[in-house]
Amino acid sequence: MEDYHAAIGEREIACVQHIPQLPSSPVTLRGPGLYQPTREKKTHALRTYLKLFTHLLPADRCLGSPHLWHGDLHAGNIVVDPSNPTRIVGLIDWQSTELSPLYFQARQPHFIDHEGPTMHGLERPTLPSGFAQLDDGGKRAAQALFYQQSLCALYRKIMHQECPKVFGCLEFQETSAFSLLLLARNILIDGEASYMAQACELESIWDTLPGAQGTVYPLSFSPADIEAIQTDMESAAIGIDAMRRVRESLGDLFPEQGYVSAGQHQKAVDAISRTRAQVLSDVFESENNVDG
Amino acid sequence: MLRTPLPEVYAWSSRAQETLVGAEFILMEKMDGVELGHFLPRMKIQDRLEVVKAIAGYQKSWASVSFEQFGSLYFVEDVDGLASSPLTYLDHEGRKVNDSRFVIGPSTGREMFDDGRADIEFDRGPCKF
Numbered sequence: 085m086e087d088y089h090a091a092i093g094e095r096e097i098a099c100v101q102h103i104p105q106l107p108s109s110p111v112t113l114r115g116p117g118l119y120q121p122t123r124e125k126k127t128h129a130l131r132t133y134l135k136l137f138t139h140l141l142p143a144d145r146c147l148g149s150p151h152l153w154h155g156d157l158h159a160g161n162i163v164v165d166p167s168n169p170t171r172i173v174g175l176i177d178w179q180s181t182e183l184s185p186l187y188f189q190a191r192q193p194h195f196i197d198h199e200g201p202t203m204h205g206l207e208r209p210t211l212p213s214g215f216a217q218l219d220d221g222g223k224r225a226a227q228a229l230f231y232q233q234s235l236c237a238l239y240r241k242i243m244h245q246e247c248p249k250v251f252g253c254l255e256f257q258e259t260s261a262f263s264l265l266l267l268a269r270n271i272l273i274d275g276e277a278s279y280m281a282q283a284c285e286l287e288s289i290w291d292t293l294p295g296a297q298g299t300v301y302p303l304s305f306s307p308a309d310i311e312a313i314q315t316d317m318e319s320a321a322i323g324i325d326a327m328r329r330v331r332e333s334l335g336d337l338f339p340e341q342g343y344v345s346a347g348q349h350q351k352a353v354d355a356i357s358r359t360r361a362q363v364l365s366d367v368f369e370s371e372n373n374v375d376g
Numbered sequence: 377m378l379r380t381p382l383p384e385v386y387a388w389s390s391r392a393q394e395t396l397v398g399a400e401f402i403l404m405e406k407m408d409g410v411e412l413g414h415f416l417p418r419m420k421i422q423d424r425l426e427v428v429k430a431i432a433g434y435q436k437s438w439a440s441v442s443f444e445q446f447g448s449l450y451f452v453e454d455v456d457g458l459a460s461s462p463l464t465y466l467d468h469e470g471r472k473v474n475d476s477r478f479v480i481g482p483s484t485g486r487e488m489f490d491d492g493r494a495d496i497e498f499d500r501g502p503c504k505f
Contacts, residue, residue: 088446088503095488098498107491150443150505152378157431159413166410169419170426173409174381175434179402182448182485186439193431195412196424231421239428247436273491 085148086138088185092269093134099272100126109274112323113330113363119277119320129276132283133268135302140261143294147252148185154178157193187262188269190253192239198232204258206244209233260286261293277320280313326367333359377467379437383407390454440468447480447502455481 100106100123108114109121141148154161154175165171203209209230212218218226243251256262264282267275283303286293290301305313331338337352344352383405389395412427419427443465452462463478482500487493 085505088501088505091499091501091503095493095498095500099493099496102496103492146442148505150446151438151441152443152449153435153438154380159416160411162412162427162431163407163409164412164415164427166415169410169412169415170423170430172381172412172427172430174383174407176383176407178382180484180486182483183443183446183480184483184485185446186442190435190439193428193435195416196428231424234421235424235428238425239432242429242432243435246432247439250435250439269487272493 113326129279139296150183153189159195187253277316281317448484
């Protein structure tokens with residue numbers, strides 16, 4: 085278990101240091117005045133992970149045992165009988181399957197993911213208290229969200245009753261300890277600013293970590309370190325917010341993986357140039373408001 | 377072993393240089409059905425629940441078979457000494473099973489290859505639990 089998590093840190097450090105050019109993040113916009121990722125910052129976050137990870141593991145080590153899993157159960161990978169679409173004929177797209185810790189894999193099937201508040205624990209969804217006063221559009225939206233949340237709540241309930249190991253993973257996934265295990269896996273791409281901020285915050289809950297009992301928080305930060313971490317975190321957040329706005333504004337024209345289809349090309353180019361001006365003015369306006 | 381319906385793999389090659397077209401390939405059974413996505417937008421909530429239950433059943437099965445190493449599954453003859461011990465796992469009833477057709481070798485997970493990682497040298501496993 086420890087060897088596996090150490091190897092993740094070493095892998096990311098090797099990649100951060102030897103890759104010819106750092107890949108750009110799909111969720112963070114970069115630019116003058118925004119957060120600038122560097123190999124040094126990424127390496128520092130990963131060395132922090134290597135100091136922390138043994139203390140981040142769950143009390144029940146079995147939640148991290150190696151399993152085979154299908155990690156991408158969206159509606160395109162589930163093949164059903166057309167005369168009875170509730171009957172599953174097969175699951176496809178297994179080529180990236182690997183044996184990795186259950187807590188990195190256990191998850192509700194992607195096809196029930198939805199926008200809006202997600203379900204936690206065993207809570208049950210409710211319609212908003214003012215439902216009767218909503219107009220027709222509002223009622224439809226509230227009802228749709230209620231159904232989507234119901235599917236997720238049902239999934240969690242089944243797992244709680246029939247597969248406590250998976251439910252235990254879902255619970256562990258909501259902890260800050262898990263977040264610090266997860267983020268480390270992709271520091272080559274992004275997350276180092278958030279990583280350091282979360283590692284800093286961990287000190288206040290150190291005694292509650294099952295893997296840290298009887299140990300001392302292994303990091304120390306000077307006031308200047310903390311200020312630098314805050315600054316990086318805030319400027320990264322502005323970059324993330326800017327990219328979110330770009331995505332929202334472009335919708336289907338957003339070049340996922342860096343490209344759009346030939347037929348969409350001109351439309352995308354036009355939309356991007358409109359979006360660029362809009363996002364820049366929005367972002368810098370809100371940033372000035374924060375400063376002011 | 378995992379009680380999940382899958383397409384049967386008829387032929388494959390992971391060695392691009394040994395194929396006539398110079399690329400890796402998988403040739404597999406066409407599943408006799410249609411993507412769930414085709415029906416989902418018009419499916420009743422009760423029907424969606426049925427699909428969620430079925431998937432939860434598969435996941436329960438995956439979660440009840442555990443292995444002793446992290447990595448990826450290979451046929452013994454495909455790994456050229458990258459993995460040593462034959463496959464051992466705990467089945468649904470918690471019984472220890474040996475299957476000498478397979479070994480656990482280096483991980484083929486996306487994060488071992490994507491974003492330029494494929495060209496960098498690092499430990500890809502296997503790794504003990």
